[in-house]
Amino acid sequence: MKNRYWITLGLLTLISLILEFTMLVDYDEHWWNLVPAFYIIWGFTSCVLIIYVSEWLSKLFLFKDESYYD
């Protein structure tokens, strides 16, 4: 992927963090609002969790050959 895309993503993350630590400092609707940059952690963890759990399940018993029901 081209560098300018990475830079854009980095800038967007930075802007979101600035907004979080300025405008949303007092926002405490949910318990996880106390965790700084929670959605960064949750987004990354969710994705990794989904990839690994699905891979594990596929190896455990889910994956079969395409001709399985023929």
Add this chain to the structure above:
Amino acid sequence: MTELLFFPAVVVIAGAFILPLLNQRLRPAAFMLFTLAALVIIWMLPETHSLQVSFTGYDLIPVQTDSLSKIFGTIFALIAVIGGIYAYHNKELGQQTSALVYGGSAIGVAFAGDFFTLIVFWELMAVSSTYLVWARRTETAHRSGMRYLLVHAFGGVILMSGVLMHLNETGSLLITAIPESFSLSSMLILLGIGINAAIPPLHAWLTDAYPNATITGAVFMCAFTTKAAVYVLLRIFPGWEILIWLGVIMALYGVIYAILANDIRVILAYSIISQIGYMVTAAGIGTEMALNGAAVHAFSHILYKSLLFMAAGAVIYSTGKSKLTELGGLAGRMKAVLFLYLIGALSISGFPFFNGFISKSVIIDAAGTSHYETAALLLILTSAGTFLYTGLKLPYFTWFDKQKSEITVRPLPKNMLVAMGAAAFFCTIFGIFPSLLYRHLPYPIEYDPYSVYHLVEVTQLMIFTFLAFWMFRKKLLPKSKIALDTDWFYRKPAPFFRKAFVSYTDNFFGRAENMVNSSVQMVTGKFVNPTEWLNPFSKTAPDARTYTPTLNVLMAFVLLAFVVLGIFTVL
């Protein structure tokens, strides 16, 4: 009763009867005319209105209008119009008429005020949509369509049983919210609707049939059946807590299977289950905000999901391939389809300025504010997963990455692109101007999706989902495998049951029939001339010409006696 003739569902279904009488060239335009007419009639219906009729002693309400039914009716009719544009090049009468009956029935469900009307349209939906699978005309599609029909017939019987018990208990057929109580009647109704809503483990018919449907048929299928079931859930089971957790399980279940799938339409089919999970959760929460969220998300979902199915259909139409293991490197040759697909993908992933953003967040917020914070967190996790498979995995391995097989891209009919453009337009317009949709919701809503908090949440979530995808993309390489699902329970034992209840039974009756036939043949053979074996003392064959007149008279009397006896028996 004349009012019934202009009822939107009747207009669309009547179209299915008129279409065969028209010239083949006029039919696609007539298809759109009927669906457009329904859309206009729905808009013209008063905000609250009901039409009561009495049928075999029961009060029925075949048409009941309120904002909830209008929003579902509108989106069903709108997607029937867009589907009509997408299928404009398709000249097959069977598919056109089935799609009309299917769409009309979905609209019928949205306006049904009683269970009798509901079941009639419910069954019509099942039967008409089956043809959209069979019309693919492959052995796999034939078998898949049969399973689809059987599951829905089973679901219909369960729903019917529940409704009859409900009628017995309450004496009324009118559709009203049932308070949360696990009585047999309500459980049967929930089960019957749960099958159509594709709540696991009752969902496998969807991921089995939709990917096997015709390219144009799948667009109608992805819009109607499950959303009509969501509508009924919102009507009958709002606030049933069990639905919250069933919905969350659905959302996660769909994500896991979509990640594993190889066929692009299987990925999108599992994605439907995941997205319906949000709506089922909202039905379970049952607050005004949650019910608004379910309605607005169903509206958004139908638009972006049909756009995604149209784009997947375009890939299959152009390349003849549907598996990620066979696709890749198409970006330069299918720019328009890729662009339109990405609008659908960004919408379903909940990106700002697209309609998923303004609908999904209402449900997640409703879960959070109703103190179902675990459910809210898991739905956010599902959002990340949705972006992972629809926004990243599917487009990456279909249009980017390296080409995995020899692919020739044939040009698309213009109408397919126009339909996708129309769906993309609506996905964007409602994303940018949410109030266009919010003002038609069942309850007043004061919700601003473009709050700083929400924008920060989505930005962080999506960027880091992308980062994780980029780092682990090798792990997501598609494989030529299928993932076992709950259809295993009826597909695997099917050959045994077919033998036990069809082949063996058929053989048994066949043999019995042969035995009866041969014994009848033997007896009639013997009785052609019984004197041959009745008189063992003579070896010469008797000849009637040599009988005495007395014997002739005697035999005539015996015959007469039989005739008289026969007449008396008949009388």
